[in-house]
Amino acid sequence: MKLRSTDLFIFPALAPHAILIRLLTRSTAVSHFHTFQPCLSSRKILQNFKLADIGEGITECEVIKWCELGTIKSFEPLCEVQSDKASVEITSPFDGVVKEILVKEGGVAKVGQGLCVIEVDEELSDSGSVEQIEPASSDAPAPSLRPEEPSAPKRLHPMDPNYLPPPTSNVSPDDVLAKPSVRHYARQSKVDLALLSGSGRDRRIEKKDIDIFLSQQASSVSIHPGPAAPRVQAEQDVVVELGRTRYGMWKAMTQSLEIPHFSHSTSLDITSLHSLLPTLNSHIPGYYNPSKSSSLPINPSALHPAPSHSPVPESAQFTRLTYLPILLKTLAKAMMAWPVLRSSITPGSANGGGKPTLTIRPHADIAVALSTTTGLYTPVVPHADTHSIYSLSSQLKHLSFLGRQVPCALTMNEMPKRGATVTISNVGAICDGEYAHPALAPGGGIAIVAIGRARWVWDVSKSDHGERRLKVGVSWSADHRVLEGAELVAFVETWRAYVEAPERLIGEAI
Numbered sequence: 001m002k003l004r005s006t007d008l009f010i011f012p013a014l015a016p017h018a019i020l021i022r023l024l025t026r027s028t029a030v031s032h033f034h035t036f037q038p039c040l041s042s043r044k045i046l047q048n049f050k051l052a053d054i055g056e057g058i059t060e061c062e063v064i065k066w067c068e069l070g071t072i073k074s075f076e077p078l079c080e081v082q083s084d085k086a087s088v089e090i091t092s093p094f095d096g097v098v099k100e101i102l103v104k105e106g107g108v109a110k111v112g113q114g115l116c117v118i119e120v121d122e123e124l125s126d127s128g129s130v131e132q133i134e135p136a137s138s139d140a141p142a143p144s145l146r147p148e149e150p151s152a153p154k155r156l157h158p159m160d161p162n163y164l165p166p167p168t169s170n171v172s173p174d175d176v177l178a179k180p181s182v183r184h185y186a187r188q189s190k191v192d193l194a195l196l197s198g199s200g201r202d203r204r205i206e207k208k209d210i211d212i213f214l215s216q217q218a219s220s221v222s223i224h225p226g227p228a229a230p231r232v233q234a235e236q237d238v239v240v241e242l243g244r245t246r247y248g249m250w251k252a253m254t255q256s257l258e259i260p261h262f263s264h265s266t267s268l269d270i271t272s273l274h275s276l277l278p279t280l281n282s283h284i285p286g287y288y289n290p291s292k293s294s295s296l297p298i299n300p301s302a303l304h305p306a307p308s309h310s311p312v313p314e315s316a317q318f319t320r321l322t323y324l325p326i327l328l329k330t331l332a333k334a335m336m337a338w339p340v341l342r343s344s345i346t347p348g349s350a351n352g353g354g355k356p357t358l359t360i361r362p363h364a365d366i367a368v369a370l371s372t373t374t375g376l377y378t379p380v381v382p383h384a385d386t387h388s389i390y391s392l393s394s395q396l397k398h399l400s401f402l403g404r405q406v407p408c409a410l411t412m413n414e415m416p417k418r419g420a421t422v423t424i425s426n427v428g429a430i431c432d433g434e435y436a437h438p439a440l441a442p443g444g445g446i447a448i449v450a451i452g453r454a455r456w457v458w459d460v461s462k463s464d465h466g467e468r469r470l471k472v473g474v475s476w477s478a479d480h481r482v483l484e485g486a487e488l489v490a491f492v493e494t495w496r497a498y499v500e501a502p503e504r505l506i507g508e509a510i
Contacts, residue, residue: 043122046099048114049092051081058083060110062244064407069098072118079115082244088412096120106201177204186210245375245408252441259442262480264488265435267471269500270454273326274470276502280321280389287312288394289319315401316394323472324426325393327451328366329505330498332384335364335422338491340483341447342421358482367420367445368396370410371430372403378423378444379403379414421445428453434473447478447488 061081078092100117103109176193198205287309300306335341348355363383370377379399402409436450452473460466478488
């Protein structure tokens with residue numbers, strides 16, 4: 001038997017058992033009992049999820065990709081953003097339903113600006129990066145959350161060992177990434193989109209690509225009429241907008257003019273390192289070089305399991321050492337002897353009179369300048385003084401692999417918010433130069449060194465007859481507000497003592 005909601009209130013003067021008897025003796029066979037949804041369900045509210053501060057000096061980010069939206073749970077990926085330093089995956093702070101996207105893919109959001117609107121339970125809305133908008137209406141339909149265009153899978157750089165060239169088979173115009181307006185423009189211009197190479201993100205074809213294709217065809221016909229006329233590139237100016245990373249580099253280098261630089265250049269004798277390198281290469285541990293198998297006739301773990309190294313990813317394996325990880329190790333040893341080179345500047349607050357302070361770190365954090373297809377990045381090798389030469393070489397190999405990905409795969413794990421105190425740039429790997437003048441950007445530590453190309457020279461400084469030595473040029477730039485000129489020169493001499501006598505590393509038990 002069903003009861004109506006009004007049946008509970010038509011007999012206010014009767015006892016409960018009398019009400020039940022009266023209801024059972026009704027002539028109708030059907031009664032109704034209603035529940036009230038607002039009384040049984042929790043109250044829903046809309047929250048404006050804001051972009052939080054994800055790094056020092058970062059004021060805005062570009063939304064690269066929205067993940068699959070709709071109903072989302074805590075710590076599930078919400079979107080991926082890219083700053084001047086790295087790409088970061090942002091997760092949801094609570095359970096809820098994404099109702100509206102405020103910043104589309106490719107758009108730029110400033111720190112503190114809303115990214116999306118999420119419907120959550122009222123008792124769950126306690127996150128600091130959200131802002132309540134209004135109570136959610138249960139009757140309001142959810143807007144469409146499907147992105148305008150699907151995101152293409154991550155492409156590998158052509159220099160990556162896992163890169164496979166694209167197939168040469170014909171491509172259907174429907175498989176080409178382009179907006180509907182661009183497709184309509186291509187149909188009006190009678191241009192096959194499969195013949196074009198997109199200049200947009202994920203090789204998306206833009207309207208300007210069609211215009212360039214039409215101008216190339218027009219110039220080819222006017223200069224060389226006939227069916228066999230070669231295609232000629234139109235001679236005209238092309239305006240190219242700066243990407244996020246390159247624009248960030250432009251702003252950082254502009255701000256570097258505010259830092260008074262002190263520069264110092266010298267050369268280091270790496271002849272002893274050159275003689276030591278073959279021995280180190282012949283004893284690379286097997287977990288860094290799997291192709292080198294152990295030939296021990298007796299199992300070291302026969303009595304008790306020997307300590308084993310954690311698995312090393314393929315991107316961090318190597319077969320040959322270079323000078324860079326050894327220079328990195330010796331630089332870390334010198335930094336441990338000079339605390340000022342392990343310090344970072346903390347700007348003073350207005351309440352403290354604006355007086356800055358120096359924070360000295362217990363370990364040597366060194367950044368490595370890495371040139372990628374999208375711009376310059378400076379991933380950090382934290383606690384470099386605690387790593388072996390083989391471990392540093394493995395980390396450098398892995399960072400280089402991440403930087404070659406398209407788009408760049410470096411994240412805030414490789415480029416933490418606190419950064420490093422010293423940056424090293426190996427310019428000699430891409431040129432035949434010996435010296436440079438590196439610039440120190442704000443937030444990039446207190447010193448930077450550029451390493452040139454090593455070359456054999458005839459040195460007559462130690463004997464009248466002279467001898468053949470291998471030397472490499474190093475160029476330093478330091479923040480003169482923190483480091484005195486004499487301090488920087490003395491620190492470089494401490495580094496020289498380790499580089500030119502690498503046997504010291506054995507005595508100090510690396």
